[in-house]
Amino acid sequence: MGMNFRYLPMTKQDEQDMLQTIGISSTEDLFSDIPKEIRLTRELNLTPPYSETKLLNELTQLANKNVTTKSHASFLGAGVYDHYIPSVVDHIISRSEFYTAYTPYQPEISQGELQAIFEFQTMICQLTAMDIANSSMYDGATALAEAMTISSAQTKRKKVLVSKAIHPESLEVMYTYANGHDLEIIEIPEKNGMTDSVELASLLDETVSSVIVQYPNFFGQIEPLAEINEMIKDTKTMFVVSSNPLSLGMLTPPGDLGADFVVGDTQVFGIPAQYGGPHCGYFATKKKWMRKVPGRLVGQTVDEDGQRGFVLTLQAREQHIRREKATSNICSNQALNALASSVAMSALGKKGLKEMAYQNMQKTQFAKRAFQNSGVPILFDGPMFNEFVIQLKDSVSNVNHRLLEKGMLGGFDLGKIDAKYEKCMLVAVTEMRTKEEIENFVKEVGEANDNQ
């Protein structure tokens, strides 16, 4: 018996009939235009095909080698968080009319996807208090890089001021994009885990295209956006804010504090960590920049009978129409993940969003107090959303190693981004952590510290 391939339906007879219609004797004839010198004359060296059962067994075993945020209580955040995912999310995104569809270029048979994106755009506008939001981007970091690029294009200025308190990997991604556009990034130093406003004031002048900060910032602290806005609101400089959208259930939205662009990642709504991707970037801005927005945008219109419907709109911004003059080269978006986030946001609703954000703040405050009471120093004293920094006596990797043995995933090692933060751990406490888990975590960290 030869190997069966369940995804390939052609029978020998089908093949013969088709070859006859084409007027050739072998499928090889269809490849005769590939010159001999570049023909592969051997079989590809890959593992032989596995049956469904055997492959699932092997991959399950591989998966089981990984420690997970289900098997261990996780205090790891730093941009990716362990949150409540309502059961409904996976049921909806598993509907194959959604996940096996292409981009909705044919609106007559894509109203489901188009309406879902329209609802997503509306919810992002609600969260951020901005006028418009696009259909999604690869992730928060590339959305931030796009906001930087547009700001520079609009102001015709090459200099960008970026807070050192944004996510370090976002900063790295911005450097790579800046290189492509020949932009100059100047880092605004961070002081006590906050953007240094004195330094910012001294760096600001009429050559700056945008000021970029994160809210809450990478250290978990709530940046004083109103104060920063005061410095730039009467200038042409753009105000770009990267924001955890969950925090906006409790925090004043950047749109009310002067932001021109608000971006971030909706991983916090219904998307598992998945080792870092795919997540889902969001991109929101003011109405006046609508025709500069990268990526896809869904708009409401009517059909020939006057029935409400939705289409991809303002496509003249996009690469398939404008080619090299497009506002961005982005083609895909993260539609399925935007859908997951939409379902999660709909499930939470107005009340649940606030309650979830509130729980994050309360549980974080509780954990912070517990560390203080146990004598572990807290590094910064600003207001926090769901992360804070503790100072250890031992290396973070050693402490995390011991925590792992106790069934916990410790926080992010800040020493990896800056030597001055050696032995400093960024701790995330979401609504998923119980009081017992938090107390246990504080106790084990304390013991690891004392054993030092």
Add this chain to the structure above:
Amino acid sequence: MTTNNHPLLFELSKQGRVSYSLPELDVEETDLDSIVDSTYLRKESPELPEISELQLIRHYTNLSKRNYGVDSGFYPLGSCTMKYNPKLNEDVARLEGLSYIHPYQSTETVQGALAIMYDLQTSFEEITGMHRFTLQTAAGAHGEWAGLMMIRAFHEKNGDHQRTKVVIPDSAHGTNPASAAVAGFDPVTVQTNEQGLVDLDDLRRVVGNDTAALMLTNPNTLGLFEKEITEIAKIVHGSGGKLYYDGANLNAIMGYTRPGDMGFDVVHLNLHKTFTGPHGGGGPGSGPVGVSKEMEEFLPSPIVNKREDMYVLEHDRPNSIGRVKPYFGNFGINVRAYTYIRTMGAEGLKKASTYAVLNANYIMRRLESTFDLPFTQHCKHEFVLSGKKQKKLGVRTLDIAKRLLDYGYHPPTIYFPLNVAEAMMIEPTETESKETLDAFVDALLSIDQEAKEQPELVQEAPHTTVVKRMDETLAARKPIVKYEFES
């Protein structure tokens, strides 16, 4: 008068309904006003919908019924490779050990994930003939940009700062010139000849010491194999430029030939095309990038490597173009592609390409006497027809596409590539049965009859969809891009 057949979430909302069940708040609460300045505490909550769980489920279930995927029916959308998305892939991607892992876990706690990534990198190296792969890039366009940034880094390292131009065929996908611009290059067009292939004389004319690279898909966007590829490589390399392979059309050649053997220096793959990642209604995709040995040092950081029995992440790469995405790429999509490759093996992948090409040629030959076929040689996995015969009857390609909706099909890609008038680009993929191909051909032949006998039936199509043709001009002129709440 506008009618609304299907309410928005916000129109279903009623204060007091919930659809969530958060964990208990079991800690002592703090007065947040004493911690956070009132300027930063939100006064009015965002208007997210307040609905029950069943309302939510019905809403989205109804939306899904107003959508069309590969599982709904035939989707011959040229250049998009809308093949079947295997269900096993979805099961594997949802395994707890693969979906609930955090990117900052220490590498010894994610050896299973790293093993998959490493093995997938190696598989892509073998399939494409490239030296080294990164899985960091999020999509095809993202891969194009990262690949071009590497080419830029290569030339800059050699002091070749005058290499500012990227040569792109006139038939290319719009992302090619857009990515070139985002990487800081000026795109230059090379013409297509009468056979639908790169015009070598024109290529010799446009290539010079200012050429950074040529971007090429092979087979090209017309579905034709660039059989002069070794000569093309010689011309570009001879001028000091690099050869960039847009992997959008790799589905035609797996196991037959490899971009690395054709002379390409940088390659990106679209895992949501060739390697069965679902399109998801527009994403997420994944666009790994492979390079030749001399380009390896420029790959984005980090890279997965194997040291003895342990998988590690290499961050220390001084000549890297830097980071292009946080964390490690779209891991969840890469897992699906890996599952597919392991299901198919070398034999299955080659068969997939064989049938993708056979199916396209079969449809093409059945349609060539009815529709204009600008390029008559054997095609690869897709081909381009022109609707210019039908246009003379007053029926445009757009009308034919809309009429296909009434027959239950997703239409082909239309008006692309730009160098064919009234273009219809058809890509059946290997996962469709002969019965499906025949029925689709019959539908197109029948629409051609309709164009002759009752053209208004086609011109006014679709007739059976949940909405009719949309007023796209209105949408662009008076954009409404969110729901307006009554205040």
